[in-house]
Amino acid sequence: MGRSAEPTLFELSRPGRRAWSLRRSGLAEWTVEELVPQEHRRVPPVDLAEVSERDLVAHFTRLSQRQYGVDTGAYPLGSCTMKYNPKLCDEVATLPGLTAAHPGAPGALTQGWLELMVELEASLTEITGMAAVSFQPAAGAAGELTGLLIMRAWHASRGDGRQRVLIPDSAHGTNPASVVLGGYQVVTVPSDQRGCVDTAALRRLLDEDVAGIMLTNPNTLGLFEEDIVEIASAVHEVGGLLYYDGANLNAILGVVRPGDMGFDIVQLNLHKTFATPHGGGGPGAGPVAVTGRLAPFLPGPRPVRRSGPPAGAAGRPGQTPPFGWEMPEQSIGRVHSWHGNAIVLARAYAYILANGCDGLRRVAEAAVLNANWLRHRLRGIFEIPYDRPNMHEMVLSAAGLRQRRGVGAGDVAKRLLEEGFHAPTVHFPLVVRDALMIEPTETESLQTLEALACALQRIAEEAETDAGPARMAPRTTPVGRVDEARAARRLIPTWDARASS
Amino acid sequence: MGRSAEPTLFELSRPGRRAWSLRRSGLAEWTVEELVPQEHRRVPPVDLAEVSERDLVAHFTRLSQRQYGVDTGAYPLGSCTMKYNPKLCDEVATLPGLTAAHPGAPGALTQGWLELMVELEASLTEITGMAAVSFQPAAGAAGELTGLLIMRAWHASRGDGRQRVLIPDSAHGTNPASVVLGGYQVVTVPSDQRGCVDTAALRRLLDEDVAGIMLTNPNTLGLFEEDIVEIASAVHEVGGLLYYDGANLNAILGVVRPGDMGFDIVQLNLHKTFATPHGGGGPGAGPVAVTGRLAPFLPGPRPVRRSGPPAGAAGRPGQTPPFGWEMPEQSIGRVHSWHGNAIVLARAYAYILANGCDGLRRVAEAAVLNANWLRHRLRGIFEIPYDRPNMHEMVLSAAGLRQRRGVGAGDVAKRLLEEGFHAPTVHFPLVVRDALMIEPTETESLQTLEALACALQRIAEEAETDAGPARMAPRTTPVGRVDEARAARRLIPTWDARASS
Amino acid sequence: MGHFVPHTEADIEAMLGLLGLSSTDELFAVVPEALRLAVGLDLPAGLGEPDVIEAMTALAGRNRTDLVCFAGGGAYDHEIPAVTRALAGRSEFVTAYTPYQAEVAQGVLQALFEFQTLVSRLAGLPVANASLYDGASAAVEGVNLAVAATGRPTVWVSRGVHPHWRAVLATMAAGSGHHLVEVALADGLTAWPEAHEGERPGVLVAAYPNYLGCLEDLGAARAAADRAGALLVVAFDPVASGVLRSPGDWGADVAVGEGQGLGTALSFGGPYLGLFACSLDHVRRLPGRLVGETVDIEGRRAYVATLRAREQDIRRERASSNVCTNQTLMAVTAAIQLGWLGTAGLAQVALACARGTRYCRDVLCSIDGVEPLVPAPALREFAVSLPVAGDVLVERLAEEGFLAGIPLAPAMVGASGQDGLLVAVTERRTREQIDAFGAAFDKAVH
Amino acid sequence: MGHFVPHTEADIEAMLGLLGLSSTDELFAVVPEALRLAVGLDLPAGLGEPDVIEAMTALAGRNRTDLVCFAGGGAYDHEIPAVTRALAGRSEFVTAYTPYQAEVAQGVLQALFEFQTLVSRLAGLPVANASLYDGASAAVEGVNLAVAATGRPTVWVSRGVHPHWRAVLATMAAGSGHHLVEVALADGLTAWPEAHEGERPGVLVAAYPNYLGCLEDLGAARAAADRAGALLVVAFDPVASGVLRSPGDWGADVAVGEGQGLGTALSFGGPYLGLFACSLDHVRRLPGRLVGETVDIEGRRAYVATLRAREQDIRRERASSNVCTNQTLMAVTAAIQLGWLGTAGLAQVALACARGTRYCRDVLCSIDGVEPLVPAPALREFAVSLPVAGDVLVERLAEEGFLAGIPLAPAMVGASGQDGLLVAVTERRTREQIDAFGAAFDKAVH
């Protein structure tokens, strides 16, 4: 049942087999020769795969059974906030009134979407302590770049040609990559003993060439940057802006707000904090929220509430509809083909409605409680390089285990897969050797955490006496340990490359 | 991934945990004490299970992963017609205009449903060659009993108190059980060398006390009863009626019709032939179709088209709606709480629309082609007790293998599970020793059939040299061979029984 | 070939080749020529998926499912959360057959084991089966079991049992030869005879709450059964069980019920879910499938369909019932739904229904000419007498956007000959809706 | 605690106990007191599921999705069959993270491998990545790759490229420092300059079909690129690929595209699916994830994310792109949808679009005052000039039940200064609908 290999669609294919069927259109059956000039015609048609509906369904069903997801079990993948996302949001995501809306339809015909965005903006500004939001960025990294372009536009509007952006050494890889795309130079700020930004070092790096600093708070070690107020004023003093990478917002919902900490620009990963399941790597949504002074620079057009008719009055002929589109005065321009990953926004809005002010705070409390509980529970089992009160995640190190037994973080991770859990994030953040970064999220129960801790304990103890199981793991998964080096060495990116290689 | 045991909902439960949420009703919050007289009140409330939505989802997702279905792979379970059912029918089954209709709403408010039933009746009478249909029976067995009660009512209306109903020895178990519930005595008709009804024996059993005969054609050996015309006239001659168990109708769609064969009463298993997936054992639908003379006896009320306004005109005030309910004059009465398994009817109707006359015949052709191909392909690998042209299914025997190697039909079946296929039906029909009854259905491709044949060949060859693997199988399934005897001996029908046993 | 048949022309040719045939027609050579259809079925040609969806959507659109629902009578529009739909829709559950091969069917089997446990707890009886077709068929099976157990075919059925169920019992009695005796209601509650005239009954059937929504005194039913030495079959409402005493607690031998309210949509009446629970004495007469816990060859916990010797495929004409395919998917759905509700949730749903019912009854009965039909306490449904015919009222209120209830047949209303309506209020109804309903009702009766 | 947090009060107490804390507030002691919110967020209290669904359904109901759609412009209402929805909705796909742990992610990895193969075939180029955000971001990445490869930041962009994509390119150029030069259309086709004035371009970007629906002569684009020694990036339409030559066949170095038409709903513009394919020369500059085939420890075929050293999490500021989360679920969806369509199906869809487009163009252009905007051949979308403003026309036709198309900005219409409308016809449109549209259009323009 689901253990043996699954052939590719191309192996299942047989010429002439089919699953498709179309509508009877009643149109004249002009031929392709009549409709497509010869020089543009593809002859023969592109060869895809030809399978029956039955085989198609069995194929993708079996593929799904070779895939672990949050619905399968716990997914303590640090920095990724792999919480359980309510099924109610899935239903919202399929409402025909949302999914069938054409993005190019005029505002008068899409008042529901505009209202949703305007309301979601209000919620997110309240949650972040910012003034305005753009929904165009399609994921966190896109939000980062958008934020940096806003930063650049703001400085430019003041005739200020700053060149450098500061990033802590514990930052996520998208931060430096985005900084470069924003046309800035990356300057790395070291962490101190506590695992937080080394404020002394920071001060040394600050000057009038610094456009801003990108921070994650809590940072990727799961630690709250306690000196944030000091950092903010130091950066602001030299005329820089503070960028908040909101990937870790889950930890502070309803507790503390980036705006109150002094941040100017915030990107939110709705797919982490606000109930969009990850889809195997997207879609997400990375809205950018900014303070009032930066609002004119936001991407556009933006959905706005017009003063005038009340919501729900949409579409009555002759009336100006209550919601519309507006281009911010100094907008950096578009950053998306349309309006962003709208369906993800709908999920997020439903999630916020369901949780409310009380529920959101409970999310943060439970996320932080769970991570701290695990830190206590795992003491003495793995090294905990920063063993102090953490927020929503915590980082273990397998460095000792590697030294003693040759079992590294990656091996522990693979071994954990056999125990029915997804693995933690490994080898990140870079400031910890053999890091195992665990984010339990708020939706895992005490029992699940205990089971996870037991599994990790079992693995650690086993490795001390026998490195074999961890190094040969996993064995109970659909495939065993995968040869990554070979994949890169002998690149087979398509079925056709395989056939010809 | 999915191999280890899954705890029960009751083990996952913790007091106070919850998944539920309700609507804000705005009603006064009367207490249960105010609303429920003390003698009726349950104190404390019934203890169910208390889990979070997250745990609930993980639990049932993991359970689903411990379950084989048609979407997982081939399911050659004889007599069950485990074909692939189009996903389009699943979507039809969730149309809110169908699912949200209250069965007690007056006909004027449910014209869509009435029209659907009337149209489906027209299709099914055409397919079966009968005159009228009742949709009330919820499955095949319910249809059988309904048909027998119609038979009884018809004879009674003629003052005829016949006592006996004939059934071939190859019949499905529901047939004799239904006969008894219909108030009749079962008389078994032997099969002959060919695997068909022994017509000479039949003639000997026929007399004026015979109310009718129940036949499956093709029968459960997958063989067409070639003497059906002779049988029909013999039964009719003594005043008996012919009942057609339509579980095997898939084989003859668009090729030959029960009505034309001489049958008076037909039950259809829509969940076999007409695209309702089996749901792990239901729901199904077992409509009963009859000839004109029996139509007055059908269960009621029945949906009918009224002469007058055209379809689609429903609901216009003042107009009589085009469809309504009618009680047949001599109706046997109701056989269902409402109108039958309506959603299953909607699936069936969509399936018939999609296939059309041409598609339905192709279904039969491919079903029969597949089964005959397998019979040829498996020659020499297993015994084929009736090795002659079959219809949609064929029966192998493992009797020789059992004798030689102690490997019976059940062992072969369990071993096949390891190969990624569902097992055939075993030990049925009873007329074949160690029967392996294979119904490939029309939705399996030649490749799949070949893979199935190869697996069976491997198993047969392996068993000749080593009985072990088959007798210890299955080993790659979520659990190994299950102790059925113990389950019956030490009955644990609930979690509570376990706790107390 | 067609849309859902995978074969290409080449496949067919190759396959026919192995059989030594040259056309698919020859596959049917065993069918007497005279019987074979000369021309195809008189049905339209097949449609592509979009056209089928369009046709079905058009049909669906001709049902008035936009009405705010106050109809019940055994079918209730309870909330069905997204989880229930998502999980019950998992294709492994949906596309499995009856779990004959336990090793690859642990998913369905364990879900059914959990379902049985939940039903057993709701019913207050130690065994529950894995489902029957619907409430009516469960009642029939309950009667069959009891008659077999007592050997006495006389059946006393309360008029508080759903009229459709009584109709089905009557239909089945034609085959089984049972002798049904209906017992009338007085002031909404069953007036069990003190003594039996004629044949001593083998079984009594009561409903709780009954069809008029009233809470029967099952103590009286139990006493009447005891006087006759009969078994007591109670038709119970699993949702109301969130606050009501269980049939088992009242002393029922068998509990039957309609489980639609546990996560299955109204669906125009089906597929629904027959619930069946009984005391241990009767387990070998239990109709339908039963799942039991056991172990596998390695001693691991496992589930399997058990006591199979009761069933038709093994015992044939001596089986305890003819049921084969039942309503497994609805049983799995109910397990999910009850898992979602849990202890507190089910109690809250029942309570919310009771609150709405109380409020709605007050609202409607404050209307001139609308009176409670009977004085007995009701829980989640109530009957009123009307100054106009029930069907006329339903029609009028449909125009105002309400499905007002189910008109009561004269036999239900009793001697008075009045017009009556059965009104149900689920936890989905808000005060606002009830107020609007009341206002429209007021207009419609005058 | 709340609705989606599993903890009971007892759990919380026990857990706090281990931490030596007495309240959850203390969990946040590390947050400077002054920063902590004294009162909760100013948001309403949480709602139960039914109320959320009701609120969202009400919002959804305020979009006019009942209109018959003739709008395209990069977003098309193609048929999405039930299988695509059912399979792409499998929760294992939906709830997985990026496949970092290949051993438990073979499902997503293999589906992406199949997706890459399909995109590669559509594009006629040997490598395709596992998705980008949308068409615009794919275009940006294509330009970035080409500029990096040629070392020349001047970018010639055809005005036939979607105006939104050009806007995004312009936004990004502020950071990248690229120098964008727009190349105008003449009679609907890009008029590539014979020679470059100023800086020599490193990359040319063309669209096929272009925004006006016209089939560009990519041979001319290739020649212009060759003259400049530039790379050619072609924005292609994967559905139109069912009948059109592939970018690779025309000589493109990079093909980018919007994959929404492959099974993803209109969704008000997102999530969509950025397609990206290129020649093997550029594989080490490929943005985003790439899945490759390999083997596991036992030599079994397996899939894994490969050439990871390109990516931001490893290479950080030297990464080829900053993309991390992309649009995997849409890529899996596209693989399913293309599996459903297959060779013949995709060709038939493209052909059906072309038929409807031809017919609709004939119908509309027979209306007085409505003319083809440009003479170049169109495939699945066409532009007309109008006697009234496009937005006024769209508004009027909405009242008749049609979403008439997308008004063309003056810059698209060219020097004439006329009003223009872009009209798209998918395989879902019937002759009947087009006739009705034509009739309504006729009335609306007069």
Ligand SMILES: Cc1ncc(COP(=O)(O)O)c(C=O)c1O
């Ligand atoms: C801390 C941090 N920042 C940024 C990102 C990038 O977000 P995305 O993957 O949505 O582009 C991530 C996600 O992996 C993250 O964990």
Ligand SMILES: Cc1ncc(COP(=O)(O)O)c(C=O)c1O
């Ligand atoms: C030949 C035959 N007859 C009757 C039946 C009974 O149908 P159902 O299971 O729907 O009651 C079956 C199904 O198993 C069958 O195979």
